[in-house]
Amino acid sequence: xxxxxxxxxxxxxxxxxxxxxxxxxxxxxxxxxxxxxxxxxxxxxxxxxxxxxxxxxxxxxxxxxxxxxxxxxxxxxxxxxxxxxxxxxxxxxxxxxxxxxxxxxxxxxxxxxxxxxxxxxxxxxxxxxxxxxxxxxxxxxxxxxxxxxxxxxxxxxxxxxxxxxxxxxxxxxxxxxxxxxxxxxxxxxxxxxxxxxxxxxxxxxxxxxxxxxxxxxxxxxxxxxxxxxxxxxxxxxxxxxx
Numbered sequence: 001x002x003x004x005x006x007x008x009x010x011x012x013x014x015x016x017x018x019x020x021x022x023x024x025x026x027x028x029x030x031x032x033x034x035x036x037x038x039x040x041x042x043x044x045x046x047x048x049x050x051x052x053x054x055x056x057x058x059x060x061x062x063x064x065x066x067x068x069x070x071x072x073x074x075x076x077x078x079x080x081x082x083x084x085x086x087x088x089x090x091x092x093x094x095x096x097x098x099x100x101x102x103x104x105x106x107x108x109x110x111x112x113x114x115x116x117x118x119x120x121x122x123x124x125x126x127x128x129x130x131x132x133x134x135x136x137x138x139x140x141x142x143x144x145x146x147x148x149x150x151x152x153x154x155x156x157x158x159x160x161x162x163x164x165x166x167x168x169x170x171x172x173x174x175x176x177x178x179x180x181x182x183x184x185x186x187x188x189x190x191x192x193x194x195x196x197x198x199x200x201x202x203x204x205x206x207x208x209x210x211x212x213x214x215x216x217x218x219x220x221x222x223x224x225x226x227x228x229x230x231x232x233x234x235x236x237x238x239x240x241x242x
Contacts, residue, residue: 002114002116002140002143002147003114003115003116005116005117006121008121008199010073010203011071011072012073021214023066024048025042025043025044025047026065027050027051027054028042028050031050031059032050047217055217055218061182063182065180066182067179069177070176070177071176072174072175073174074118074172075118075175075199076117076170077171077172077173078169078170078199079197083175086177086187088179089179090178090179093174093175094174094175099160114147115146115167117143117170118170118199119143122198122231125140126139127139143170146167150163150164153166181218184219185219188204188207188222189222191204192204192234193235193236194228201232205232208235221238222235222236222237223236
């Protein structure tokens with residue numbers, strides 16, 4: 001039977017946190033190079049002050065001299081479809097062509113494999129849904145049916161890259177994203193606002209709060225603006241005028 005994951009997407013920041021903090025020094029050097037204003041030693045304290053000042057003024061090009069890599073897990077294929085639309089980034093995504101979802105080790109075990117899926121936590125996954133032909137199924141039943149289709153195709157001799165055609169957007173999929181901080185700010189702006197899809201908003205909100213703790217000078221202009229009807233928070237940005 002398919003495994004339903006409703007714990008929300010997980011993330012792991014792959015770039016060491018001390019490295020993220022050190023990148024602030026490079027931002028100050030890059031910014032001061034524009035104006036030939038370097039005088040004295042660039043320190044973590046001076047970099048924090050400089051980045052806060054230049055971000056307040058909207059000069060975000062200097063934060064492109066940075067990089068952060070994040071591994072996302074327990075996310076659906078639908079979420080990864082949205083994520084890869086961000087162009088100024090690099091991605092390495094779990095492949096449904098080469099990953100055999102029979103998950104049986106060296107040799108496929110087509111009797112025991114389990115498909116992992118993400119369903120909306122605010123919906124009842126055991127709700128009976130009419131199919132219009134006299135039958136009814138729960139969302140969990142539907143995922144089990146898709147698992148049966150995939151297993152049957154594999155048993156019938158279809159390769160993973162052919163059998164994947166029946167796999168759903170709900171399929172759990174891992175992905176690594178690397179981008180500079182300016183692009184991460186754009187991701188947070190788009191994917192944590194109220195209009196964003198619930199799944200990506202939830203995991204990106206958690207990631208945003210974590211990055212605010214590591215490099216607050218770059219991300220502390222985002223704040224929790226409210227809670228939607230599904231009980232999920234959404235974020236907005238403070239708009240600075242100078």
